[in-house]
Each structure stands twice: as structure tokens, then as C-alpha cells.
Amino acid sequence: MSNRLPQGIDAQTFQAALEELGAIVGRDWxxxxxxxxxxxxxxxxxxxxxxxxxxAAIAPANVDEIQRALxxxxxxxxxxxxxxxxxNFAYGGPAPRQSGYVMFDLKRMNRILEVNxxxxxxxxxxxxxxxxxxxxxxxxxSKLWIDPAAPGWGGVMGNALEHGAGYTPYGDHFVMQCGMExxxxxxxxxxxxxxxIEGSQHWQATKHAxxxxxxxxxxQSNFGVVTKMGMWLMPEPPGYKPFMITYQREEDLAAIFDAxxxxxxxxxxxxxxxxxxxxxxxxxxxxxxxxFDGKGPLPDSIRAKIAADHDLGAWNFYxxxxxxxxxxxxxxxxxxxxxxxxxxxxxxxxRQNDPAWDYRVRLMRGEPNxxxxxxxxxxxxxxHINFSPISAPDGNEALLQYNxxxxxxxxxxxxxxxxxxxxxxxxxxxxMIMYDRADEKMRKDAYDLFGRLVDEAxxxxxxxxxxxxxxxxxxxxxxxxxxxxxxxxxxxxKDVLDPNGILSPxxxxxxxxxxxx
Numbered sequence: 001m002s003n004r005l006p007q008g009i010d011a012q013t014f015q016a017a018l019e020e021l022g023a024i025v026g027r028d029w030x031x032x033x034x035x036x037x038x039x040x041x042x043x044x045x046x047x048x049x050x051x052x053x054x055x056a057a058i059a060p061a062n063v064d065e066i067q068r069a070l071x072x073x074x075x076x077x078x079x080x081x082x083x084x085x086x087x088n089f090a091y092g093g094p095a096p097r098q099s100g101y102v103m104f105d106l107k108r109m110n111r112i113l114e115v116n117x118x119x120x121x122x123x124x125x126x127x128x129x130x131x132x133x134x135x136x137x138x139x140x141x142s143k144l145w146i147d148p149a150a151p152g153w154g155g156v157m158g159n160a161l162e163h164g165a166g167y168t169p170y171g172d173h174f175v176m177q178c179g180m181e182x183x184x185x186x187x188x189x190x191x192x193x194x195x196x197i198e199g200s201q202h203w204q205a206t207k208h209a210x211x212x213x214x215x216x217x218x219x220q221s222n223f224g225v226v227t228k229m230g231m232w233l234m235p236e237p238p239g240y241k242p243f244m245i246t247y248q249r250e251e252d253l254a255a256i257f258d259a260x261x262x263x264x265x266x267x268x269x270x271x272x273x274x275x276x277x278x279x280x281x282x283x284x285x286x287x288x289x290x291x292f293d294g295k296g297p298l299p300d301s302i303r304a305k306i307a308a309d310h311d312l313g314a315w316n317f318y319x320x321x322x323x324x325x326x327x328x329x330x331x332x333x334x335x336x337x338x339x340x341x342x343x344x345x346x347x348x349x350x351r352q353n354d355p356a357w358d359y360r361v362r363l364m365r366g367e368p369n370x371x372x373x374x375x376x377x378x379x380x381x382x383x384h385i386n387f388s389p390i391s392a393p394d395g396n397e398a399l400l401q402y403n404x405x406x407x408x409x410x411x412x413x414x415x416x417x418x419x420x421x422x423x424x425x426x427x428x429x430x431x432m433i434m435y436d437r438a439d440e441k442m443r444k445d446a447y448d449l450f451g452r453l454v455d456e457a458x459x460x461x462x463x464x465x466x467x468x469x470x471x472x473x474x475x476x477x478x479x480x481x482x483x484x485x486x487x488x489x490x491x492x493x494k495d496v497l498d499p500n501g502i503l504s505p506x507x508x509x510x511x512x513x514x515x516x517x
Contacts, residue, residue: 042093046447057103084126086155090386092469097506144233145366152368171272181228185498204230222504246313248344254395273319283378381436476509
């Protein structure tokens with residue numbers, strides 16, 4: 001058995017609780033040995049080995065077992081960490097917020113409960129992955145597309161609950177969510193929206209109902225356990241035209257997004273368009289050591305050689321057009337007029353034998369794949385953590401963020417490796433800090449760099465939309481308008497909905513009263 005116990009629980013009491021839980025979910029679904037528990041660690045963490053590890057894990061098979069297990073957790077005041085079937089790499093993986101928590105693993109709840117072709121939605125359980133849902137749609141002859149995150153092994157529900165994004169016109173996953181079933185800490189089952197009407201036939205067709213809209217309260221929170229979720233799916237369009245435009249200068253970033261913004265707001269470009277920097281783009285097909293074996297950020301001369309060798313720009317912009325071919329071609333003229341007006345811009349409608357192009361094209365048409373995971377080979381050693389500030393799609397803001405973050409990366413000896421993704425009126429900036437976990441100094445420098453970026457971004461008016469476990473408290477502290485009134489509200493809700501503080505304590509910096517100090 002693991003020697004990590006939940007805080008304030010002795011071994012005998014813990015064993016008694018596990019016996020009760022085993023009687024509910026089956027003893028084969030209670031995990032206490034080191035080997036199965038190792039799957040719940042953050043394999044790429046910037047923290048030292050041995051941190052953020054669970055004491056045990058249980059895997060309920062249905063809502064009834066969840067309700068009964070929650071009664072046990074409340075009785076013993078055991079902290080749990082809810083986990084679906086995604087990986088959440090770069091943000092902490094499946095690991096708990098503190099060592100000793102019991103993992104509440106919902107992977108056995110992996111049913112696709114409904115796919116409605118007429119209204120274009122799916123109703124899924126927590127364990128359903130992008131690959132699973134895509135395979136189901138293909139096997140049943142559906143004409144609906146999913147919108148996967150870049151790594152296709154992720155969970156459909158989990159990614160939406162973490163405010164994740166994809167690359168088709170349905171790329172804002174929480175916006176495309178419709179209707180939840182949630183088990184509260186006391187075991188009560190709540191259905192949101194029209195799901196609260198007995199026998200409703202339109203639970204996944206409309207978000208709205210009489211009264212407040214609660215769905216968002218259960219995203220990035222610890223107020224309940226979501227057991228069912230509706231997701232709108234995109235009908236297959238009659239035409240699809242992906243394209244890539246390379247830009248030669250780093251400072252072109254401002255012009256790119258000033259040109260993109262009206263195209264996005266007016267839905268001329270309907271999907272989640274992305275500007276990818278040189279190193280992110282090339283890391284899908286080569287490694288840093290192939291070009292440079294020195295320390296610190298790459299010299300400009302090496303960057304120039306990489307760009308020339310792979311026919312890439314400092315920025316590489318991807319988007320796609322969807323719909324009837326005549327409309328696509330008409331709108332594409334507007335896109336070309338705007339985006340090719342920047343000096344040095346070069347348009348591609350195809351790139352032979354280019355894995356980076358191939359996986360982007362697949363993502364933008366809703367095909368899950370794993371190619372992006374190969375960028376971990378750029379450094380080697382697997383370590384990575386994503387810093388993810390969000391802003392409006394403004395050229396000056398993009399360039400300000402880029403220059404500020406690149407400079408700080410270089411100060412700490414790291415390459416800037418990032419992308420800017422525009423949804424509708426928002427811009428996600430994803431910086432991937434890569435490091436060799438076996439290099440203790442490099443790992444610690446990555447941790448220190450991240451913490452520095454959090455504060456400097458907040459000082460410049462930028463907040464993160466998502467983060468690694470180790471920085472949840474720090475980032476919560478940057479949302480400090482009116483003396484932190486927003487997190488005060490989160491804590492008031494936590495105290496009412498989960499008075500024993502058992503559900504994912506510390507998730508997003510929301511702590512139960514007993515642990516708040």
C-alpha cells in the first residue's frame with residue numbers, strides 16, 4: 001500500500017474506509033499499490049519526483065456507486081480528486097492537488113449515451129475520449145464531426161470542463177457544451193437547463209431554462225462531480241479548404257492579428273485560427289540537437305537555417321474555410337486580400353510530406369490524432385508545462401505578450417515555443433516551456449520561469465485561463481479585483497455545497513474552510 005495518507009487520517013481509519021469503498025465499487029476497482037497509482041502522477045511535472053501523489057484510487061462504474069462512495073468520503077472526511085479519462089498533460093496530468101488525496105477515477109463511465117443526427121449533438125459520460133467518439137460516429141455512418149483537442153487521447157467532457165479548445169468552427173468546447181448531470185458532494189443529482197424537466201426531449205438542444213444558468217459553475221471547479229454532458233457536434237460541411245500562410249518577421253505578429261480580427265469577428269474565417277511560431281512548427285519533424293548542441297536559446301543564425309531548411313516563417317498561420325464551394329471561394333478572396341497584404345507572406349494550399357501540415361489539416365476537420373505529442377522530442381526528457389494567458393485578438397497585445405514572454409524565456413535559458421489561437425473575440429496564447437526532467441536545474445528553472453511569468457503577465461493586465469496544479473493558488477491570487485471578491489464568492493459556494501471539503505480541495509485555488517489557511 002502507498003505510504004501517503006490523507007491529512008489527518010491514520011492508517012487504520014484509512015483501511016476501514018477503503019474496505020467500505022471496495023464493497024461499493026468492487027475490490028478490483030480500489031487501487032492502493034504503487035504500480036497502479038503511478039498512472040496518476042504528472043509524468044512531465046516541473047516539481048521534484050515524489051510530489052502530488054495519491055494515497056489510493058477508486059473507479060466507480062455508475063452514478064449510484066458515485067453517490068454511495070461520496071457518503072463514505074463524507075463520513076471519513078477523505079479528500080478526493082476527480083479524474084475522467086483525459087491526460088491534461090502540461091497542466092498537471094491526472095495528479096491530485098496535494099499528495100494523499102484519493103483519486104476518484106471515472107474512466108469506467110465511458111458510454112456514449114446518445115448521438116442525435118437531427119439536432120447535431122452527443123450525450124457522453126466522463127470516460128469518453130475523442131478517439132472513441134470519432135470512431136463511433138464513423139462506424140455508424142454519422143455526418144457529424146467532433147472537435148478534438150490536439151492530442152486525440154483526451155476526454156471529451158474533461159477538456160470542456162477545463163475550458164479547452166480545438167480547431168474547427170466548434171473550437172470553444174465549453175460554448176459547445178449543452179446540459180449537465182452533476183452529483184453534488186452530498187450525493188444529490190442535479191440536471192441543468194432543460195434536463196430539469198422530467199422527460200425533456202430537448203436537453204441537449206438548448207442551454208436555457210427558467211432561472212440561473214449553472215453549467216459554468218461546474219467548470220474548473222470543485223463544486224460537484226459531472227456525470228453526463230451534452231456536446232454540440234458540427235455537421236459535415238459540403239466543402240473544406242485548409243490553408244497555411246508563412247510570415248518571415250517576428251514583428252509581423254501584430255499585423256497578422258489586426259488583419260485576422262475582422263475576419264474572425266465576422267466569421268469569414270469560422271474556425272479557431274492559429275499562428276504557430278517557428279520552433280513549435282518545426283519540432284514536429286526534427287530536434288533541437290540536430291541543429292544546435294549548446295545551452296540557452298537558439299542563435300538567430302540557427303533559427304534562419306531551420307526556417308530555410310523547412311520552408312517556414314517566424315510565424316506560420318493556419319485556418320480553414322467551410323461550406324458550399326462557391327461561398328468558400330468568395331470568402332477566400334477576402335482572406336487573401338487581408339492576410340497576403342503583409343510583405344513576405346506566402347500562401348500554401350498543400351505541403352507534401354509535412355507532418356505538421358498533415359496534423360493541422362486533420363485537426364481542422366475534426367480528426368483526432370497524436371502528432372502534436374511528437375514535439376516533446378524537441379528537447380528530450382519529456383518535461384513540459386504550458387503558460388496560457390488570454391486576451392483580445394489585438395495585434396499590439398499579441399506583440400506585447402510575445403516580446404515580454406520571449407525575453408523572460410531567454411533570461412532563464414529557454415527557447416520561446418508558442419502559438420496564438422483566436423477563437424471569436426478572444427485570443428489564447430500558449431507558451432510551451434520544454435525541459436529535460438532528468439536535468440534538475442533545468443526543471444527548477446522552468447518552475448521559476450513560470451512563476452515569474454504569472455506575476456508579470458498579471459501586472460500587464462493578462463490573466464491565465466488554465467494552469468498547472470502547482471500554480472493554481474498563485475494565479476487565483478492575480479484575480480484580485482475588490483480585494484479578491486471573485487474567489488471569496490467561490491469559497492462561499494464551496495462552504496455551502498461541500499461543507500466537509502471532500503471534492504478536489506484546492507482545485508483552481510478553491511479550498512475548503514478547513515484547509516484555507
